[in-house]
Amino acid sequence: MEWLKTHRNDAILIAALMLLGGALAVFLYATRQDGGYVSVQMDGQTVMELPLDEDTQILLGEGGEFTNLLVIESGAARVAEANCPDQICVNHGAIRYEGESIVCLPHRLVVSIEGGPGNDIDGTAG
Amino acid sequence: MKASKVARYGLLTALALALSWLESLLPPLGVPGVKLGLPNLAIVFALYRLSWKDACVISLVRVVLVTLLFGNGAALAYSVAGAALSLSLMGLLKRTGKFSSVGVSVAGGVAHNAGQILVAMALLETSRLAWYLPVLWISGTVAGVLIGIVSGVLVKRVPEVK
Numbered sequence: 001m002e003w004l005k006t007h008r009n010d011a012i013l014i015a016a017l018m019l020l021g022g023a024l025a026v027f028l029y030a031t032r033q034d035g036g037y038v039s040v041q042m043d044g045q046t047v048m049e050l051p052l053d054e055d056t057q058i059l060l061g062e063g064g065e066f067t068n069l070l071v072i073e074s075g076a077a078r079v080a081e082a083n084c085p086d087q088i089c090v091n092h093g094a095i096r097y098e099g100e101s102i103v104c105l106p107h108r109l110v111v112s113i114e115g116g117p118g119n120d121i122d123g124t125a126g
Numbered sequence: 127m128k129a130s131k132v133a134r135y136g137l138l139t140a141l142a143l144a145l146s147w148l149e150s151l152l153p154p155l156g157v158p159g160v161k162l163g164l165p166n167l168a169i170v171f172a173l174y175r176l177s178w179k180d181a182c183v184i185s186l187v188r189v190v191l192v193t194l195l196f197g198n199g200a201a202l203a204y205s206v207a208g209a210a211l212s213l214s215l216m217g218l219l220k221r222t223g224k225f226s227s228v229g230v231s232v233a234g235g236v237a238h239n240a241g242q243i244l245v246a247m248a249l250l251e252t253s254r255l256a257w258y259l260p261v262l263w264i265s266g267t268v269a270g271v272l273i274g275i276v277s278g279v280l281v282k283r284v285p286e287v288k
Binding site for chain 2: 007017018088
């Protein structure tokens with residue numbers, strides 16, 4: 001506790017940052033909602049929207065230089081394989097809640113979860 | 127430039143580069159971007175032992191070299207943004223004289239992560255990275271505390287080179 005006396009400003013800064021980060025996390029967690037569909041963006045353009053409740057596998061960027069294998073399985077989406085150097089998108093794991101996303105920066109790819117059930121995709125399909 | 131300064135630049139840049147490499151060998155910690163920030167040991171050390179300007183030069187050279195060796199163009203943009211925001215904030219906080227290396231390094235860690243996210247959002251033209259913020263915010267704080275403690279000890283114990 002000697003440290004606290006000599007480093008009061010440091011301790012205040014750390015506590016303030018932790019509280020702010022924690023508050024942001026709690027806010028995001030409390031307002032999270034199950035997603036309805038998976039949106040795929042490449043180069044900032046939405047190229048695909050797929051329902052989360054239908055299991056499927058799609059090779060994104062097929063035939064091109066960059067490929068990412070998108071797998072939708074039991075209500076969650078993940079990138080199972082990719083030929084990017086860092087494999088961050090593969091290591092990211094599965095996403096299922098609205099607003100969650102997987103990013104493959106080298107390939108300028110964003111896979112994100114959008115909207116709850118009964119979204120406008122169902123509307124247009126129905 | 128004096129020879130001793132050239133030698134120090136070289137030494138600290140090499141150290142920062144070696145620490146980047148060492149960090150790339152560690153297993154991923156679950157979420158991309160969550161890391162210890164080992165190279166920051168060399169940067170914080172430079173900030174205290176040399177000057178803010180010297181720390182900036184070393185950091186920039188490290189980022190460029192790391193990109194050439196292990197990275198790609200997109201990574202350069204967000205690494206530079208993270209490093210720039212981090213160094214600006216660390217310089218400011220150090221100047222107030224109210225914080226030790228721990229507080230300075232914590233602010234640097236959080237700013238580094240926030241800068242990277244902001245540029246990633248801009249590059250990918252998406253705001254869907256909100257989930258990363260609290261995670262990287264807190265991991266940046268924790269990593270900053272650890273780096274701050276270690277570099278504080280280093281600044282105190284490593285003998286001054288004449």
